[in-house]
């Protein structure tokens with residue numbers, strides 16, 4: 329049996345297809361992601377299933393339920409594929425090529441500054457391709473568990489995954505209102521004053537929301553949440569049009585524009601958080617990833633600090 333498995337466990341392509349079906353939860357999703365037809369995907373899975381001589385999944389209605397053998401095969405396949413990706417990188421390094429792909433997955437508030445870090449880096453390494461994925465905190469945690477990016481950027485990295493991380497920059501969360509809002513005229517604003525206003529909040533799963541909830545819980549303040557919006561830009565527009573006030577990362581203002589908005593000086597604000605570059609402990613950084621990390625920690629950090637100050641923020645805000 330063992331030798332049969334060794335000889336027939338499937339081609340790398342079949343393993344890739346298997347992992348894609350597992351990740352997407354459907355033949356259709358995997359076919360689209362891999363640019364294959366659905367019959368091709370089904371046929372390759374059937375061949376793989378014949379090779380291991382056990383069913384890989386059961387169909388319950390239209391839903392794919394992986395069998396125990398299927399899940400074991402997926403786990404092994406993911407390891408094999410990751411090992412091959414590492415081998416690719418090692419061979420590229422041996423050839424002295426600084427080419428390959430840098431893969432980043434970042435939370436929505438980090439998307440404003442990461443491209444500014446990438447600009448000068450890509451100029452120094454013109455043969456490096458970049459894959460850049462943006463999601464909210466929960467979506468980036470899900471990506472981190474899969475481990476297919478080089479770096480993940482969070483303010484609140486998860487504590488239950490073994491990672492390495494470097495602190496990058498402060499990420500103050502500031503209260504904002506429309507310039508003409510009555511609260512903007514107040515000299516001393518307390519969190520209780522803030523709680524009387526209609527508050528516009530990010531969606532569940534957002535790191536910004538996580539930090540606001542934690543802070544308000546510690547300060548024993550109940551915000552008056554009237555609206556939940558999944559995007560920082562849309563929140564800024566809602567605030568501009570007088571629908572309420574909000575708390576957002578100062579970086580959404582620095583890079584995303586702040587006309588019509590005013591920062592409120594509120595007691596016990598800003599909420600002080602930091603950004604972290606995070607990667608899986610089990611992952612060996614490629615030469616490209618190492619070079620990017622160097623860039624981030626040297627010129628990158630300084631450049632971002634300078635930009636922050638140019639936009640009217642002071643070191644007190646940090």
Ligand code: PGA
Nearest residue numbers: 436464465483534535536
């Ligand atoms: P968010 O994350 O985009 O999910 O709000 C921001 C953060 O983690 O600081």
